[in-house]
Amino acid sequence: VAFLxxxxxxxxxxxxxxxxxxxxxxxxxxxxxxGAWTRYLYLRRNEAGTQQEWWYHRSGCRRWFLGVRDTRSNxxxxxxxxxxxxVPRAPVGEKPQA
Amino acid sequence: MANRLPAHPAxxxxxxxxxxxxxxxxxxxxxxxxxxxxxxxxxxxxxFSRSFKYHRPRGLLCCAGRCxxxxxxxxxxxNVRACVEPVRPGMRVRPQHAWPSLEWDVMxxxxxxxxxxxxGFYYKTFIHPRALWPTYERVLRTFAGLGQLHGFGEPEGExxxxxxxxxxxxxxxxxxxxAAALEAARAGADVVLVDDQPRLGGRWALGARDGDGTxxxxxxxxxxxxxxxxxxxxxxxxxxxxxSQMLGVLQGRRxxxxxxxxxxxxxxxxxxxxxxxxxxxxGVMLASGAARLLALYGVQPGKRAVxxxxxxxxxxxxxxxxxxxxxxxxxxxxxxxxxxxxxxxxEADKIPLMAASTILRANGGAEVESxxxxxxxxxxxxxxxxxxxxxxxxxxxxxxxxxxxxxxxxHVADSGRLLPTSLPAxxxxxxxxxxxxSLANVIAxxxxxxxxxxxxxxxxxxxxxxxxxxxxxxxxxxxxxxxNLAPGEGAKRFVCLCEDVTExxxxxxxxxxxxxIELVKRYTTVTMGPCQGKMCxxxxxxxxxxxxxRTVEETGTTTARPPxxxxxxxxxxxxxxxxIKRTPMHHLNEAAGARMMDMGAWRRPLVYTTVDEECRxxxxxxxxxxxxxxxxxxxxxxxxxxxxxxxHPNRFSDMAPGRARYRLMCDDAxxxxxxxxxxxxxxxxxxxxxxxxxxxxxEQWFEWWLASGERCAHxxxxxxxxxxxxxxxxxxxxxxxxxxHRPRARRLHxxxxxxxxxxxxxxxxxxxxxxxxxxx
Numbered sequence: 104v105a106f107l108x109x110x111x112x113x114x115x116x117x118x119x120x121x122x123x124x125x126x127x128x129x130x131x132x133x134x135x136x137x138g139a140w141t142r143y144l145y146l147r148r149n150e151a152g153t154q155q156e157w158w159y160h161r162s163g164c165r166r167w168f169l170g171v172r173d174t175r176s177n178x179x180x181x182x183x184x185x186x187x188x189x190v191p192r193a194p195v196g197e198k199p200q201a
Numbered sequence: 202m203a204n205r206l207p208a209h210p211a212x213x214x215x216x217x218x219x220x221x222x223x224x225x226x227x228x229x230x231x232x233x234x235x236x237x238x239x240x241x242x243x244x245x246x247x248x249f250s251r252s253f254k255y256h257r258p259r260g261l262l263c264c265a266g267r268c269x270x271x272x273x274x275x276x277x278x279x280n281v282r283a284c285v286e287p288v289r290p291g292m293r294v295r296p297q298h299a300w301p302s303l304e305w306d307v308m309x310x311x312x313x314x315x316x317x318x319x320x321g322f323y324y325k326t327f328i329h330p331r332a333l334w335p336t337y338e339r340v341l342r343t344f345a346g347l348g349q350l351h352g353f354g355e356p357e358g359e360x361x362x363x364x365x366x367x368x369x370x371x372x373x374x375x376x377x378x379x380a381a382a383l384e385a386a387r388a389g390a391d392v393v394l395v396d397d398q399p400r401l402g403g404r405w406a407l408g409a410r411d412g413d414g415t416x417x418x419x420x421x422x423x424x425x426x427x428x429x430x431x432x433x434x435x436x437x438x439x440x441x442x443x444x445s446q447m448l449g450v451l452q453g454r455r456x457x458x459x460x461x462x463x464x465x466x467x468x469x470x471x472x473x474x475x476x477x478x479x480x481x482x483x484g485v486m487l488a489s490g491a492a493r494l495l496a497l498y499g500v501q502p503g504k505r506a507v508x509x510x511x512x513x514x515x516x517x518x519x520x521x522x523x524x525x526x527x528x529x530x531x532x533x534x535x536x537x538x539x540x541x542x543x544x545x546x547x548e549a550d551k552i553p554l555m556a557a558s559t560i561l562r563a564n565g566g567a568e569v570e571s572x573x574x575x576x577x578x579x580x581x582x583x584x585x586x587x588x589x590x591x592x593x594x595x596x597x598x599x600x601x602x603x604x605x606x607x608x609x610x611x612h613v614a615d616s617g618r619l620l621p622t623s624l625p626a627x628x629x630x631x632x633x634x635x636x637x638x639s640l641a642n643v644i645a646x647x648x649x650x651x652x653x654x655x656x657x658x659x660x661x662x663x664x665x666x667x668x669x670x671x672x673x674x675x676x677x678x679x680x681x682x683x684x685n686l687a688p689g690e691g692a693k694r695f696v697c698l699c700e701d702v703t704e705x706x707x708x709x710x711x712x713x714x715x716x717x718i719e720l721v722k723r724y725t726t727v728t729m730g731p732c733q734g735k736m737c738x739x740x741x742x743x744x745x746x747x748x749x750x751r752t753v754e755e756t757g758t759t760t761a762r763p764p765x766x767x768x769x770x771x772x773x774x775x776x777x778x779x780x781i782k783r784t785p786m787h788h789l790n791e792a793a794g795a796r797m798m799d800m801g802a803w804r805r806p807l808v809y810t811t812v813d814e815e816c817r818x819x820x821x822x823x824x825x826x827x828x829x830x831x832x833x834x835x836x837x838x839x840x841x842x843x844x845x846x847x848x849h850p851n852r853f854s855d856m857a858p859g860r861a862r863y864r865l866m867c868d869d870a871x872x873x874x875x876x877x878x879x880x881x882x883x884x885x886x887x888x889x890x891x892x893x894x895x896x897x898x899x900e901q902w903f904e905w906w907l908a909s910g911e912r913c914a915h916x917x918x919x920x921x922x923x924x925x926x927x928x929x930x931x932x933x934x935x936x937x938x939x940x941x942h943r944p945r946a947r948r949l950h951x952x953x954x955x956x957x958x959x960x961x962x963x964x965x966x967x968x969x970x971x972x973x974x975x976x977x
Contacts, residue, residue, distance in 0.1 A: 105443035107460075117447075117460070124905065130869075144870045159901055167901075167908035176608075177444050185909045 106177040111184050112164040124157025126150065127169060150174055158182070204243045206499040206525055211406070213399060213497045214239075224294040225303060231288040238264060238271050238284030239498035247483040247568050249273065249283055251299040253347060253730070254701035255315065256308035258567045260483025262698070262736075264490035266397075266766070267471060269699040269731045272347065273297060279348030280731065280767065284490075297348050304567065308344075315692055320706035320725050321713075347731070360775035361455040367393040367432075369654045370448055370461035372439045372603060375403020376640050377632025377647030378467035379421040384651025385465075386430040388661040393459060394425065395434040395450055401425060403469055404489070405640060407496040408521070414640045421644070434459075441763030442466070442603040446627045449763065456772040462627065463654040464607075467647060468600040469633040473736050475509065475595040476704055476744070478562035478691035484569025488518040488594035495525050503527055503590025507572040509560045511535040511685075515594025516543040516554075522592070523550050530586045533558040533574045535595070535684075561689050563591055579688065596685045598739050599634040605761030613754045619739065629654055645672065686743060696744060697737040699730020704744060711748040718745050722759050731767060734759065784829030785924040801894060803830045823930035831877070832896025833923050834889040834903065838914035841885050848906060856881045864889065866899070875899050888919075896920055 109115045126148060131139040148154070153173050160166055170182040208216060214232035221230055224241060231240030238249070238261055248258040249271040259270040266285035274295040275281040283294070299306040311318065319325075327337040369385040371378045374396030382394040400406060405418040425431060437452035446464045450457040472487050474480055486502060488510075494500040505528045508519040519532045520543070531553045538556035547554050561573045561583055572591050575583035597618070601611060604621040607628050611619040620636045631650035632643040652669045655661050686704070687694075694704040702725045715724040718741070727741045728734030734741075738759065746756040782802045784790075790797070795806035806827060808815065818824045836845065842854040849864055856862055858881050866875040875898070877890035891899040896918070903916050 105445060105447040107445040122901065140869075157905070159904070161897075161901075165900070165904065167905050 104177060106179065108158060108170065108179055109182050110158075110160045110163055110166075111168050111182055112166055113160060116160070116163060120160060120162040122159040122161045124159055124167065127155040127157060153180070203245060204501045206495070206501055209499060211496055212499045214499060220288050220290050222288050222290065222292045222294065225296060235288050235498060236284055237273065237275070237286050237288055237292075237294055239494060239500050240288050241283065242494060242502075243498070243500045248303050249483075250296060251303065251306050251308070252481065252701050253298070253699060254318065255312040256299065256306050257312055257481060257701070258303070258483055259481060259698070260568070261486060261494075262474065262490055263487050264493040265471075267732060267735045269736075272731065274348065279350065282767070320702070320709050359454065360769070360772045362776040363455055363457045365393065365457050365459045367391050367459065367461040368658050368660070369393075369463045369465065369651070370395065370446070370459055371465045371467060371651075372448070373403060373467035373469060373632070374398065374401035374433070374435075375467060375469050375632060376405050376418060376421065376643040377469070377637075377650070378403065378465070379425050380644045380647030381465045381467060381631050381651035381654070382431055383421070383424055383428060384648045385463075385655045385660075386428050388652065388655035388665055390655045390658055390660045392431045393434060393461070394431060395437050395439055395448070395459070397436065397438045399436055401433070401435075407489075407492045417640060417644070438766045439603060440766045440768050442606045442628070443763070449768070451766075451768055451772055454772070456775045462658055463629065464627065465629045465631055465650045465654055466603050466634060467631045467650070468603060470597045471600040471735060472514075472594065473596045473598065473685075473739060474698075475560070475593050475685045475687060476694045476696060476740060477560050477687035478689065478694055479565065480563065481693070481695045481698055482563050482565050482569045483567065484565065484589055485563060485591045485593065488514055488592050491590070491592050492518055492521060495521055501525055501527060502592070503588070505530055505588040506590040506592055507560070507574070507586055507588045508532045508592045508594065510594040512594060512597065513541070513543055514597070515592070516547060518592055518594055519552060520546055520550070523552065527590070530588050531555055531574060533560060535559050535577050559595075559687055560591065561687055562691065575688070577688070596739060599636070600735075601634060602733065602735075602761040602765040604628065604630060604634075606763050606765070611758045613752075619753075619758065648672065684743065685740060686747065696740045697725075697727040697730060699732050699736070700726045702727045702737070707741060707744045708748045711745060716745075716749050718742060718756050718759055721745050728759055733765060734761070782830070782921065784827055785921070786827050786829055790827060800830065803893065805830060819930045821931065823928060823932040826927045826929070828925045828927050829923070830893040831920075831925050832891030832893065832899060833919040833925070834891065834896075834900060835886070835917040835919045836889060836903070836914055837886045837917075838912070839885060840912040841887055841914045844906070844912050844914045845879065845887060848903070853879050853881065853887065858883050866902070874902065890925070
């Protein structure tokens with residue numbers, strides 16, 4: 104791999120500056136059933152096509168961001184910061200149920 | 202020296218300086234500018250290597266570093282291409298893959314056993330009984346492979362790495378490449394021109410025949426040299442074209458990663474051999490190879506030559522050979538009888554030209570002794586001509602492997618050649634590789650590509666657009682190619698010289714059911730040797746097509762992958778800089794006489810006095826250890842406490858400021874990632890320690906959970922900024938004056954306190970064994 108990736112903060116850089124953070128997925132809400140957790144933890148779509156994925160600019164601003172990439176051609180269509188609404192998580196202060 | 206022609210200004214050699222070197226234990230002389238290959242050939246050496254499987258003698262074929270025939274060991278470095286490696290004083294060149302000598306190799310016996318060694322014979326022969334495989338493997342290992350490594354870690358000199366950038370990168374310094382680079386630079390682009398030769402000009406530097414071609418090329422070279430906006434990377438080989446127009450370039454001992462917005466590939470054509478019986482004998486040479494020996498090194502390739510042609514380049518080579526004093530016995534031209542200025546020139550030199558003829562076989566033991574010529578079709582009586590050189594100008598294909606790396610495909614053009622098509626964005630091609638021929642057309646094609654690249658970047662103005670529109674479109678004019686498979690049969694009709702794959706092997710593979718070109722490749726290993734298919738790609742396709750009754754288009758091509766040219770692994774691994782990390786107490790450790798050790802990137806004390814003494818100190822009194830390498834994160838913010846609770850299986854929000862607690866980090870699946878201690882520094886601020894090796898992963902883990910920005914907490918990596926000391930032993934608990942801050946907590950290890958000891962400065966020498974000097 105040698106493609107360029109555009110960090111929303113630093114601009115286009117060699118992909119070797121980044122850590123790939125895996126495909127973006129929806130974390131189940133606390134208390135979801137085992138099936139939902141199994142899918143989240145162990146199953147990947149492994150898309151042959153366009154997917155949203157996490158990137159971390161390890162050798163730069165050290166920020167996480169999201170990218171849209173075609174896994175067949177490594178063409179990166181878009182990179183952007185995650186927005187609060189885009190990554191739903193449990194409310195602050197709430198402990199996940201055992 | 203024998204075999205040398207009178208001096209000529211185009212020669213690369215300096216006859217006033219001689220260099221002595223060694224080959225197979227004998228001393229040889231070269232001129233400065235010679236390659237190992239040209240010097241040895243001039244001295245009469247014809248056998249350069251032994252082949253992979255049958256140990257057949259092999260000699261110079263391409264003279265351009267593209268074929269596997271001249272791989273030698275130079276000063277312990279294996280698989281050096283003799284035909285392109287410059288001679289250095291005192292270098293020791295040894296043959297490989299031959300014992301006891303190149304001329305008399307014991308393993309030559311395999312050449313007589315070919316009927317017992319068909320394609321795939323490993324898989325067929327050595328599978329029963331299965332239990333014996335380890336034994337078979339041990340024996341086979343001694344026969345397999347090319348070249349020998351002499352252990353690991355042997356110093357091979359330093360490699361260097363450079364990251365280079367350009368608006369436009371042009372690969373190939375021939376007519377098209379120079380024209381493209383000049384146009385792009387003129388339009389205002391930052392241009393790098395990469396060429397693998399000591400001088401620009403490409404194949405036109407070997408002599409350009411059309412009109413005042415030589416003068417035109419010389420003018421272009423001058424223009425490139427004068428243009429300050431244009432950088433030339435000379436004697437540099439592009440071995441890969443990767444995503445986002447990244448070029449892998451090897452320039453001597455330097456690995457250059459060249460990134461450009463636009464890449465123009467102008468690598469021209471390259472020729473390849475023909476399939477006939479004994480087509481691998483030393484003395485069989487490609488026309489471009491003979492031309493290089495003549496034009497660059499003033500070396501006469503032979504005394505009595507037969508030229509086999511299917512295009513005008515062959516007739517030109519015949520004339521060049523005659524001009525150099527070589528006797529050309531005959532020219533066999535696969536084309537029908539025709540008249541042209543070239544045929545007239547041949548007639549004037551009284552060279553017999555045999556139309557519709559080709560070569561059927563070569564004869565000879567260790568070198569070519571005669572050639573058998575016959576009609577292209579059936580019929581006619583073959584003629585045997587005695588000669589010491591057979592020049593092949595029969596097959597010519599675009600050197601398109603770089604474009605293949607980038608995802609381009611090949612299609613069969615009207616000329617019968619495989620031309621690149623569907624180029625990816627940002628990649629252009631120019632010149633012969635695009636199917637254009639003749640110097641004027643090649644230069645025009647280069648200019649076009651240069652302007653297109655510049656305009657694509659936003660350089661240039663409306664006038665440049667107008668100029669591009671006014672330029673005539675490039676026309677594909679290359680002549681049609683005849684079949685490169687000579688009529689007849691035989692056991693030693695080689696397709697792949699790297700791995701000794703014969704025509705019979707390919708036909709056998711198809712007969713066994715491996716009838717797609719990709720399967721033929723994997724089963725026979727054709728195109729998979731050191732030359733990466735430069736000699737055999739087209740031949741294997743033609744043969745597969747012939748054996749399956751399909752067309753070349755239906756047969757398809759195999760996929761080209763980097764590297765296009767061999768690259769030493771040392772070059773790829775060059776200059777990976779590992780930073781050295783030192784703890785805040787490093788200078789104190791050094792002052793205390795610590796012997797240091799490497800732990801990852803960290804420098805850390807191993808021992809101060811002796812292990813025994815330090816162990817006793819910890820058991821009987823007290824010892825310190827510098828744990829400054831431990832990861833330290835500072836987390837601050839309104840939601841910091843709640844965030845830590847959320848992320849860990851244990852709770853921190855109920856701790857009072859000043860208290861510390863063990864932490865354990867698990868991922869979503871419950872896998873333990875890390876552990877350490879959390880110290881609450883204030884209501885909204887925590888100090889978190891991690892293991893030394895997990896700090897980067899932990900910083901990323903914390904940051905990932907904070908990435909959405911919905912929690913008000915900020916992380917700072919304080920690892921290098923804070924010192925840390927572990928104290929152990931029966932006297933570890935500070936008593937009396939030992940510690941300035943008396944702990945109020947009952948248990949020391951769950952207590953955290955601001956500020957350094959010793960007056961606020963972090964001055965804790967690490968310490969097991971330093972009882973006398975440690976000041977706490």
